[in-house]
Amino acid sequence: MKQVTDERTRMQFSIRRPKLPSSETHPEESLYRRLDVSAWLNHLNELGQVEEEYRLRQAIFFGGIDVSIRGEVWPFLLCYYSHESTSEEREALRVQKRKEYEDIQQKRLSMTPEEHRAFWRTVQSTVDKDVVRTDRSNQFFRGKDNPNVESMRRILLNYAVYNPAIGYSQGMSDLVAPILAEVLDESDTFWCFVGLMQNTIFVSSPRDEDMERQLLYLRELLRLTQQRFHQHLVSLGEDGLQMLFCHRWLLLCFKREFPEAEALRIWEACWAHYQLAALCPVLGAGVCPEPWSSPCSLCLSFPPNFP
Amino acid sequence: MAETYDFLFKFLVIGSAGTGKSCLLHQFIENKFKQDSNHTIGVEFGSRVVTVGGKTVKLQIWDTAGQERFRSVTRSYYRGAAGALLVYDITSRETYNSLAAWLTDARTLASPNIVVILCGNKKDLDPEREVTFLEASRFAQENELMFLETSALTGENVEEAFLKCARTILNKIDSGELDPERTGSGVQCGDASLRQLRQPRSAQAVAPQPCGC
Numbered sequence: 017m018k019q020v021t022d023e024r025t026r027m028q029f030s031i032r033r034p035k036l037p038s039s040e041t042h043p044e045e046s047l048y049r050r051l052d053v054s055a056w057l058n059h060l061n062e063l064g065q066v067e068e069e070y071r072l073r074q075a076i077f078f079g080g081i082d083v084s085i086r087g088e089v090w091p092f093l094l095c096y097y098s099h100e101s102t103s104e105e106r107e108a109l110r111v112q113k114r115k116e117y118e119d120i121q122q123k124r125l126s127m128t129p130e131e132h133r134a135f136w137r138t139v140q141s142t143v144d145k146d147v148v149r150t151d152r153s154n155q156f157f158r159g160k161d162n163p164n165v166e167s168m169r170r171i172l173l174n175y176a177v178y179n180p181a182i183g184y185s186q187g188m189s190d191l192v193a194p195i196l197a198e199v200l201d202e203s204d205t206f207w208c209f210v211g212l213m214q215n216t217i218f219v220s221s222p223r224d225e226d227m228e229r230q231l232l233y234l235r236e237l238l239r240l241t242q243q244r245f246h247q248h249l250v251s252l253g254e255d256g257l258q259m260l261f262c263h264r265w266l267l268l269c270f271k272r273e274f275p276e277a278e279a280l281r282i283w284e285a286c287w288a289h290y291q292l293a294a295l296c297p298v299l300g301a302g303v304c305p306e307p308w309s310s311p312c313s314l315c316l317s318f319p320p321n322f323p
Numbered sequence: 324m325a326e327t328y329d330f331l332f333k334f335l336v337i338g339s340a341g342t343g344k345s346c347l348l349h350q351f352i353e354n355k356f357k358q359d360s361n362h363t364i365g366v367e368f369g370s371r372v373v374t375v376g377g378k379t380v381k382l383q384i385w386d387t388a389g390q391e392r393f394r395s396v397t398r399s400y401y402r403g404a405a406g407a408l409l410v411y412d413i414t415s416r417e418t419y420n421s422l423a424a425w426l427t428d429a430r431t432l433a434s435p436n437i438v439v440i441l442c443g444n445k446k447d448l449d450p451e452r453e454v455t456f457l458e459a460s461r462f463a464q465e466n467e468l469m470f471l472e473t474s475a476l477t478g479e480n481v482e483e484a485f486l487k488c489a490r491t492i493l494n495k496i497d498s499g500e501l502d503p504e505r506t507g508s509g510v511q512c513g514d515a516s517l518r519q520l521r522q523p524r525s526a527q528a529v530a531p532q533p534c535g536c
Contacts, residue, residue: 267365
């Protein structure tokens with residue numbers, strides 16, 4: 017028997033092909049530049065309304081949004097602002113929504129001691145632990161007693177009051193943190209987050225059925241595109257097709273699988289709701305746990321027979 | 324490269340959010356403390372081959388979120404586990420209070436015979452202690468658990484916790500209390516031990532079946 021004393025193994029998945037050959041990308045892939053300030057302003061008329069929503073979504077889907085205007089544009093993608101709204105209407109909305117947000121917070125702060133105990137147990141104790149370990153590598157949330165961490169905490173607690181059926185599930189802090197870091201304003205971020213929780217297909221919900229549906233899609237995709245790997249999962253018995261190794265990909269929309277800049281680019285493309293099917297991840301062959309020394313590969317790309 | 328080991332044990336790390344489950348795993352595998360670690364979402368895995376009582380054992384460790392929502396995850400997570408680290412935080416009474424519920428889950432969803440070691444983690448934060456060693460020892464005794472106070476930060480007792488659990492499982496195999504060939508035992512035989520088991524019985528060459536893990 018070979019000597020394998022104290023061998024340490026860490027399961028590692030990595031992206032094998034960060035750049036795809038042009039034959040595998042969408043034919044329109046290279047036609048769009050990143051949406052920058054001037055391009056963004058071109059999408060707006062003199063009242064500040066988005067002229068052609070479809071064109072904007074298309075531009076964002078292919079080109080992404082320049083970091084400098086994410087805070088401006090994300091609220092549209094997250095259904096906080098409607099595309100028909102004028103600049104003036106949006107300012108009025110923000111004022112009204114800020115008042116609403118304050119009312120929600122007030123409701124939270126005026127719980128009876130008994131209500132508060134229950135809230136602490138089911139929501140607050142976990143939120144308190146999670147906000148200080150969310151996006152710590154981002155300068156925006158770094159350090160002790162960071163006021164931005166406190167904002168994130170209030171948003172999550174207030175959300176649990178606003179939507180007690182969902183309350184707080186681990187993972188929500190990962191979703192709200194990047195929005196806060198771009199949108200900056202606490203009330204605006206809260207309402208963007210409300211939109212995110214309602215509208216995006218990737219987002220976590222505490223009910224089994226949503227996750228089950230996502231897994232069903234993924235299994236079906238695997239069956240169609242990666243038969244060998246699908247067979248392998250089937251051969252593992254009941255637990256193989258649960259695909260525990262990819263639950264986090266679905267829940268956080270690949271946030272922890274990619275460097276932040278790329279993950280947010282994926283988020284934007286999803287939020288653009290343009291040709292959604294195109295974003296279905298196609299898994300490369302050979303996704304299997306391997307020793308650290310030979311990282312195994314996950315290739316995330318568009319389907320070769322792209323519509 | 325195919326690994327060679329006598330046994331493979333499926334281990335779980337369970338306990339409330341923020342007790343240091345992933346940090347214990349990380350300390351055990353990497354021998355260092357994980358600074359600024361994220362909370363776990365879904366399930367993460369780690370493994371390490373150790374030598375216990377002359378046997379080579381691969382520990383396949385499953386680590387999940389303290390707040391787990393999906394029934395499907397829970398079922399697959401617990402199924403067929405041989406051992407578990409049940410973790411609480413000595414500076415948080417709340418995490419100690421939920422131990423009974425975690426233990427019930429482990430014994431009903433994994434196996435009534437799962438070998439559990441109770442870990443009072445964050446031992447290095449003694450000044451902030453809310454749970455005494457004595458009362459946790461009593462809880463462990465009443466529930467037939469092994470018990471250690473650990474520190475994922477300094478590494479104190481981390482290795483011991485995993486090895487102690489592995490040793491107990493091996494003892495159960497040796498005494499016949501645990502049958503590694505039974506499905507759901509949480510134990511798989513490596514090719515080395517299969518050879519041992521089969522050779523005395525028959526002279527014919529048996530192709531060793533690796534565990535495929």
